[in-house]
Amino acid sequence: DSEPQVYGLGMKELWDIDPALHQPGLVIHSQGWPLTDAYGGGFLYHQANGQVALGFVVGLGYRNPHLYPFEEFQRWKQHPEIRKFLEGGRRVSYGARAINEGGWQSIPTLAFPGGALIGCSAGFVNVPRIKGTHTAMKSGMLAAEAAFAAVQADRSGDVLGDYEANLRSSWIASELQLVKNAEPLLSKFGNTLGTLLAGIDMWMRTLKIGLPFTMKHKPDNEKIWPKEACAKIAYPKPDGVISFDRLSSVFLSNTNHEEDQPVHLQLKDPAVPIAYNLPLYDEPAQRYCPAGVYEVVGQEEGLPKFQINAQNCVHCKTCDIKDPTQNINWVVPEGGGGPNYPNM
Ligand code: SF4
Missing domain, CATH: 3.30.70.20 (Alpha-Beta Plaits)
Known part of the structure; x- marks a missing residue:
């Protein structure tokens, strides 16, 4: 009962950098460059112990089969504003993961007999805000409360209907509904026009100026x-x-x-x-x-x-x-x- 899920491929590295360049707490986000045929962006966080965590996400709805997400990430690191922190440093770790980016309209039925989908398994990432830990934690809390009530009522193996209902009336719903058209607009219109239209859509929803439409998704594999x-x-x-x-x-x-x-x-x-x-x-x-x-x-x-x-x-x-x-x-x-x- 939902739109198909769509994804971004996130690639990430950890670097030990020159202590003279480390600025604990500094956060850099980027969008677009060097992508020409896809939407996405990068991040660089100065975290503890003299390290930076940096990564690049490429929306998997891209059309050009010649696109090479890993090489886009490597090229992104050559931007002077990123490269300047890495020179003289040492890369210590690498990883990659697909991120659920479908948003509110892709969230499926959440509870089933004996179990529930919580956090990123259901897809609660707020894509334009680049975060989902807070929604993941809240969904876990709501599921736990529903499970606790079920145990107290001597129930087992049935459907946690309260979890589904409480989540869909929680602040997770209102937060994700505000941004629900951002990913589809980026996917359809690309980085520049898509960002502009997504910004207008988000501001109008924030100002409660009704926009009565929810954009649909097409599965990433069908867009190539x-x-x-x-x-x-x-x-x-x-x-x-x-x-x-x-x-x-x-x-x-x-x-x-x-x-x-x-x-x-x-x-x-x-x-x-x-x-x-x-x-x-x-x-x-x-x-x-x-x-x-x-x-x-x-x-x-x-x-x-x-x-x-x-x-x-x-x-x-x-x-x-x-x-x-x-x-x-x-x-x-x-x-x-x-x-x-x-x-x-
Ligand atoms: S799941 Fe494994 S094989 Fe598939 S794209 Fe990721 S790293 Fe490659």
């Missing part, structure tokens, strides 16, 4: 265009100082899967990547995966092969979201393997 319809994007080579490649980044995520475990990235039809995605979209999995899991190898011999380096997966779920025909299914890997993030 054929490769011929889009320009190729030239990305600079990593300099090994500020910008890096994906494999050295995955190394810093402490990702570990047992080599002989079943592949946890399953293809519904193994023929699709080469027979359909490659000619039509130049197989975008080669670029959207922030860990370099997917490769098309052997093209020079005339027999391209789709290779899945599942042991590198950092569990961001982008492939499950963005694959054009939804042919990739991310399943929980055997044995609890995956990234092991310190302080991320």
